[in-house]
Amino acid sequence: MTDLKSETKITRNRKIWLIGVPVLAVCYLAFCGAATWMIFRQGEETQLPPHVTAPAAGEAEAESDAEYPPQLAPKSARANADATPAAVVKNPTQQTISDQLPAPVVQMPAACRQTNLSASSVVTGPVLSPISFSTRSTPDGWPLDVGLQFPASIDKIQATFSFAGMENGMPWERVWYFGDQEIFRGESTWNAGARGQLSVFSTVAQAGFVPGRYRLEIQLNGEPVSQGEFYLVSDDAPTNRPVEVAFSTWDGSRHQLDLLNLETGEVAPLLEFARHPAWSPDTNGLLFVAEDGIDGGTPGLWVHNMAQQKSYQLNDYTDYRSVAWSPQRTFVATASGQGETPRLVLQSLEEKRRVIGPVGDDPAWSPEGRRLAYRGCSAKNWGIFTVEVIGPVIDGDSIRQLTEGDDRQPAWSPDGQQVVFVRDAGESTEIFAVSTAGGSPVQLTDDSWPDAAPVWLPDGRILYRSLRDGAWTLVAVDADGGTPVILLETDSAPDWQPDRPAVSPDYVLVKPTPAPPPKPRVQVPPGKGVLVVSNLKNNDEMTFTIDNIEHKIPPFTYRALPLNPGHYTWTASWPGKNSRSGIADVALGQAAYPVVER
Incomplete structure (x- = not known):
């Protein structure tokens, strides 16, 4: 395989195509002798403003019984680690605030600002976010239609990551793998500045992409610092699966998780003494908070392996107000604290570390896993805010306000361009939506009873809980409003704020069966x-x-x-x-x- 070597020059609002070289692939990599072109483009899709003051081929089969990721293997309860303040990235003086940001930066008032958030420990080394994959992006660089699986007929894959604490002149490499075999290595000298967002485009001409598992690894000074993977499947591969909704019910004394099949309408009990469900992207795991021990364990954060029908405890923290699982399955975002001043918490599932963020509640991950929407505090009122996350770093100075009002429980649209949320409308609580580019919220429901806990369905509708006739029902409404449709009437007793339901993808993650290498x-x-x-x-x-x-x-x-x-x-x-x-x-x-x- 011929190495791609080039000097990368990245300037603001500029994209550069990096070389196309003929590549001869070998048969056992499934490219089988075909000459092809692999073209990589790399560009700084948006220069973030300096408000951060600091991370083979073969038949396809469903991965329903796949081994669970190493960080989610069975383990005993971990001891609570001391919470650490959010790390902050050093602000490069040569950068200026971008005019292209769609919403203004909001300065938090003294009553809401955490004094140790922007003056705490400084990140001195490189920090990269996990890599997300998509086929298109917004004009300011945020990936759209992020996924783990794409049809092999596509002609381009966009890999995007955020970075902070970088230094120009550092050697870095982009290493692509097909399965476990390295197929491409691009070497460059870093000149993208200390912080920002970077996209690497991979295009295969002529024969097109080959179905299989692909992985991109970013290396600095020869050491891997970030990675991500995705699957490409044949257009005729069976990938559809029924959408399942995990939701909690409350009988007045305990919570229980049930599972609703949207195709059949059937409901099945799943877990007792459990709430706050969150699916893994492959639907093999369901994260939840156990109010009581399961199988001899203790209360805390657990994960249920759907294929094995077995639950594993991840930690014994009991202060979860909600749970949001990052798309890369590496972090859990939650809120901790009692009363009116909860704070966002970013918890690594691989390390015994919790990072404290700004005042806020109800966090929800964006599809690419680098932003959180949450209920935050402004000078006038509570509202919906967003904050950027770079690896284990909560960027405390990137806070942006989307709404002003008594708003809560935000949820991102699948393409990342809208946020749906709950607003106290006086006589009741209603469902609203707002563009992440800013603008006035749009009211989607107008009921005489409380509506809450909205989430997006894969078909573009919005699912939410509605307190009708004294019980929380499950209702769906079009993203532009319209007549709500009741999906399920439950006997769940009224709760002051029902948990956000967890909606599974509508596809099966397909894992090609690799042919055994010849002896x-x-x-x-x-x-x-x-x-x-x-x-x-x-x-x-x-x-x-x-x-x-x-x-x-x-x-x-x-x-x-x-x-x-x-x-x-x-x-x-x-x-x-x-x-x-x-x-x-x-x-x-x-x-x-x-x-x-x-």
Whole structure:
């Protein structure tokens, strides 16, 4: 594979195409000898203002029984870690406030501002957000129609991430993988400035994209600092699935999670003593807060594996006012605190760390996972605000106000261009929507009873809870208003504010079944057998020890070891990784292939 090397020059409001080079792909990568062009474009889609003062081919099968991500594997309750103030990125003096931002920056009044939010610990090293993927973007660079899965017939993929604490002159690389095999590496010198947003475009001409799993890794000084992955599927692959809505009910003493199938209208009980549901993007996991221990555990944050029908505890925090799971499944946004002054909390599922944000409640993630909408405090009233999140950093100075009023429970539209929310309209609470570019909110409901907890459905309608005849029903209405349609009447008792329902995607995440790599052919010396040791799937050097002799096997290679016939014990290890051990039988004149790959 030919490396792409170029000097990247990025200026404000400018996009640069970086080189197209002929690439010859190999058969087992499913490109099978076809000459193609991979073109990468990189541009600073929007220069954020300096208000931040600081992160093969094969048949497809559904991933319903996939292994759960490592950070969500079974584990005991973690001890509460000390909450830390939001990190802040150092403000570059050479930048100026952009005129292109659609909404003004709102200065929080002293009564609402947390004094340690903009003067706390300073981020001195690079911080990158997780990578999101889409096929188009807004004029100011925010990705639209973000997803984990796209049809292989598309001709372009846009990978976008935010960054802070960077330094011009740093070497950085973009490494693309197809499955676990590296297929492209672009090397550049960083010159995009200290902070902002960057998009990398990948276009494959001629033969088009091949269905499979793709992954992009960003490396700084040779070390990976951010990554993301997506799937491309054949246009005729069956991907549709019924939309399921997880919602909580309240009987006056405890909450329970139920599951509504929107296709059949059937409702099934799911979990007792549980509330605040949030789906993972692949619908394999449902995050929730347990009011009581499950299977001998304790109250706290749990995840329910839908394929296994088993729940795992993630921590034992009990102060969750709501739960929002980031699209990349790495962070949980919530609010903590009692009374009228709750504060946003960003919690890593991989680390024992909670980052405290501004005064606010009811956080909701944007589709690309780099912004939070929430109920915040302004000089005049509560309203709906947004704040940017760069990796583990809450940008306390990027707060922007969308509405003014007694507003709460915001939820983003799938394309990220609207936010729906609840407003206290006097006699009742109603559902409103507002553009993220600013403007006047539009009222969607006008009822004599309370409406609350709106979320978007994949078909573009808005689902919400409505307190009719003394019980919280599930109702849907078009995004531009119209006549509401009751989807489900429940016997849930009135609660002061019902939990936001969790809506699953309407597609199955399809995982292509990779063809097994062919076994390498080797020659067997006379009087010997051969042990073929593979390190083809690893990007680290392997140390393979057998018969008291160490053999160094480079990454992405294999080694044929001539041995006397016999019964052997071997050990394989990689730098900083777990080692593996096994037994191999070597027969005269034959080759053995032990399973060594980690």
